[in-house]
Amino acid sequence: MTIRRLPEGTINRIAAGEVIERPASVVKELVENAIDAGSHQINVHLVDGGRTLIRVADDGKGMNADELALAVERHATSKLPDDDLVNIQSLGFRGEALPSIGAVSRLKIISRARGSNEAHEIRIEGGHVHDVRPASGGDGTDIEVRDLFYAVPARLKFLKAERAETGEVAAIMRRLAMARPDIGFSLMSGERQLINLAKNAPDIEGQKKRLSDIEGQKKRLSDIMGADFIENSVPIDAVREPFSIQGFASLPTLNRSQSTMQFMFVNGRAVKDRTLLGAVRGAYSDFLMKQRFPMVALFITSPPEYVDVNVHPAKAEVRFRDQRSVNSMIISSIREAIGFAGHRTASTNSENTINAFRNSVQGQYDGSHGKHFSPTRPRMGEHAFNEDGQNSGVQSFDGFASTSADTSAHNAPLSDDVDKPLGAARAQFHENYILTQTKTGIVIVDQHAAHERLVLEKLKAQREANAIAMQPLLVPEVIAMDAASVERFAGVADELAQAGLVLEPFGPDAIVVREVPALLAGAKIANLINDLSNDLDTIGEGLSLNERFEHVLATMACHGSVRSGRRLKPEEMNALLRGMEATPFSGQCNHGRPTYVELSLADIERLFSRR
Numbered sequence: 001m002t003i004r005r006l007p008e009g010t011i012n013r014i015a016a017g018e019v020i021e022r023p024a025s026v027v028k029e030l031v032e033n034a035i036d037a038g039s040h041q042i043n044v045h046l047v048d049g050g051r052t053l054i055r056v057a058d059d060g061k062g063m064n065a066d067e068l069a070l071a072v073e074r075h076a077t078s079k080l081p082d083d084d085l086v087n088i089q090s091l092g093f094r095g096e097a098l099p100s101i102g103a104v105s106r107l108k109i110i111s112r113a114r115g116s117n118e119a120h121e122i123r124i125e126g127g128h129v130h131d132v133r134p135a136s137g138g139d140g141t142d143i144e145v146r147d148l149f150y151a152v153p154a155r156l157k158f159l160k161a162e163r164a165e166t167g168e169v170a171a172i173m174r175r176l177a178m179a180r181p182d183i184g185f186s187l188m189s190g191e192r193q194l195i196n197l198a199k200n201a202p203d204i205e206g207q208k209k210r211l212s213d214i215e216g217q218k219k220r221l222s223d224i225m226g227a228d229f230i231e232n233s234v235p236i237d238a239v240r241e242p243f244s245i246q247g248f249a250s251l252p253t254l255n256r257s258q259s260t261m262q263f264m265f266v267n268g269r270a271v272k273d274r275t276l277l278g279a280v281r282g283a284y285s286d287f288l289m290k291q292r293f294p295m296v297a298l299f300i301t302s303p304p305e306y307v308d309v310n311v312h313p314a315k316a317e318v319r320f321r322d323q324r325s326v327n328s329m330i331i332s333s334i335r336e337a338i339g340f341a342g343h344r345t346a347s348t349n350s351e352n353t354i355n356a357f358r359n360s361v362q363g364q365y366d367g368s369h370g371k372h373f374s375p376t377r378p379r380m381g382e383h384a385f386n387e388d389g390q391n392s393g394v395q396s397f398d399g400f401a402s403t404s405a406d407t408s409a410h411n412a413p414l415s416d417d418v419d420k421p422l423g424a425a426r427a428q429f430h431e432n433y434i435l436t437q438t439k440t441g442i443v444i445v446d447q448h449a450a451h452e453r454l455v456l457e458k459l460k461a462q463r464e465a466n467a468i469a470m471q472p473l474l475v476p477e478v479i480a481m482d483a484a485s486v487e488r489f490a491g492v493a494d495e496l497a498q499a500g501l502v503l504e505p506f507g508p509d510a511i512v513v514r515e516v517p518a519l520l521a522g523a524k525i526a527n528l529i530n531d532l533s534n535d536l537d538t539i540g541e542g543l544s545l546n547e548r549f550e551h552v553l554a555t556m557a558c559h560g561s562v563r564s565g566r567r568l569k570p571e572e573m574n575a576l577l578r579g580m581e582a583t584p585f586s587g588q589c590n591h592g593r594p595t596y597v598e599l600s601l602a603d604i605e606r607l608f609s610r611r
Contacts, residue, residue: 008127019100022159023050024168026105026145029097031176031185034058036090039140040199041184044173049165049189051148051156059140062113065120065132071109072124074099091269091315103127104155105148111141126151170194174224175270178263178297181213181220197223221248221297225261228254229295234341238333242303243326249280249334250295251341252287252588261295267302269309272316276300279327283334286456286554287585288592296334300326339584417574421581422596425573432564434573441600447576448564449589454579455519456557456590459499462517463553468500469518477513477525478506485533486511492536499552503529520560528559554590 020026027044034042037060047053063071070076074096101107102124112119119137123130149155159165166189177185177197187195200216222230233248264276276298284294308319320326417424422445423438434445462468489496490505500517513525520528532555562568568576580586580595589595605611 019096020104022168023054023148023165024172026050026054026101026148027056027169028172028176029101030054030056030143030145031173032091033097034060034141035176035180035183037061037141039183041186043186043188044169045188046166046169047190049159049162050145050169051159051162051165052146054145054148055143057140057142059138062116062140063111063120064113064116065118067113068109068111068120068122069132072098072102072107072122072129099124101145102129104151106146106150108144108146109141110135110137110143112137112139114139166194175263178220178224179265179268179270179299181216218248225295225297229261229297233295234337236298236333236337238329238336240325240329242306243322243329244301245298245329245333246301247296247298249283249298249337252284252294252338252585252592253594255288255292255294255592257292259293262293263297265297265299266307266309266318267300267304269315269318271318273318275323275327276330279330280334282327283331284592286590287338287588292592298330300330302326341584341587417577420577422577425570425577428568428573431567434568434576436573436577438598441598441602441604443596443598445577445580445596446589446593447562447566447568447573449593450576450580450586450595451561452557452589453586453595454576454583455560456554457583457585458519459517459553459557459560463499468498470500470502470515471518471521472515473513473525478510479513479526479529480510481530481533483508485536488533488536489529496532496552499556501552501556517556517560520556523559528556531555531559557590 019029023046027050031042031044034056037058039058039060041059043055043057045053045055045057098107098109103126106126107124108121109123110119110121119135120132121135121137122132149159170187173185173187173195177183177195181200184199185195185197186193197220200219218230229250230248232254233250236245236247236249238245259277262277262280264271264273264280266273266276280294280296280298288294302320306321308321309315311317311319418437418439421438422443423436425434426437427435428447429435432447434447436443436445459468486505486509489503489511493504496503500515500520501513502515503511503513506512511529513529516523516525532552562576587595602611
């Protein structure tokens, strides 16, 4: 076949296939253009999920007749004055959106430049451009896209139901609105208003403007991500020249089953970049369970020459000149912010607890037919040692002294630590939960989860100081396992030795453990080794050495912590509480579960209908 030039209409439809995938793609391109035009208010209206009509109206700087004619030509743009693809200051820059949209729909644009008394209109139908003509219109630009993909009907078959397409448009709008709280956004679907976000930042200068911008950002994030996010997140503000990062990240105990509440912005551009999201995942690596995702909204600022935004047709991905530095900044800033939060945990845990109590009590009442329940008095902890002072077989509780005094509830002295953040221990129930009293309510602590975090942070601190305390086993423990597991342990023996666990192969189907971290004294070594074997098989080689190391420490901390079913003495319980208050990240265990739930007196009174 002979090589030939493609017709202009075919070229435009090919380009449209890269840029315009669905109605949400059209909205994204048009709203980004409106933002670049300096708009203060952007209104979007959909009919039939965008198939029948997409209308985007703004009050930006608008266009005159000559500019309007050029705007619908391919690769015509006002956003590259020096043809410099390195110094990109706008969201759009390729000049592809309008001709691509016009190639597959019926497009009408009415625009009036600021300061002008005349508006003009241009139409494109399936790639055919009509002449510019006078029209009636206010300042800014009003764009109508009708019968999307009528010129390429095969694409219509790939569109989803109206609800799904509308939902995708709403998601795009919210993402764009998050980066610009100084702009108002609205979205109508038929007669329903789905989004109505007023501009937040007033026109003031100096330090007051910066504070106003921060408050405006918080208000916009609260409107989009929910008030719970702002209440249960930590502020992020870090600089690592030439980059900076601001935003908010949720406490680990506020998480979701999907990553839909993770938003990343680079120089005001919303991106879905796997590398950046991977850094977020790394920051929460020892705070969350698998398949749980934090809520984040992070805004990265970079000199334009340090980031390439021209690597994806939809501009959804970026490439940094120094990706490692950006990733490190994300990880360190999130971890530092969570560390400053100390033992703080998500307030939503209290609400969930109240709801669980209400449902449980209602269920018992409905099923009991008026029967009364006989409550039993909770006991404080019992002895962990025999009368002769010998260990009774339970694991040692590192850092907490043991006594042989009677610890029953009626003899236990009341602690005057109620003014401390986590209060004073009052009882232990089901040999796993500690009930404490504070000045304003009560706290329920999961003893195993809490101590697990404390042990992990001690191991990490010792590792950073290259001083993990080790304890040789009087009798080395031989553990049988399959040959593949023995080989895996042999490959990471040096890493494990740095973590205080010294082992080596013992024949083809066993290993021998010779030393363990002192914090693990009393732990069941065989159970620890089996869990580590599963971890080594699961985490594979995809993680960095540091991430693998922290997986190992987290697994060891789980086995080195006080176990569920262990009865604690009052002084042990209070020592655990004070340790939690002094330990970063103690609001959640190594797997992301909350270590405690706090209920205010008002919450409790509502349970009993006293409020």
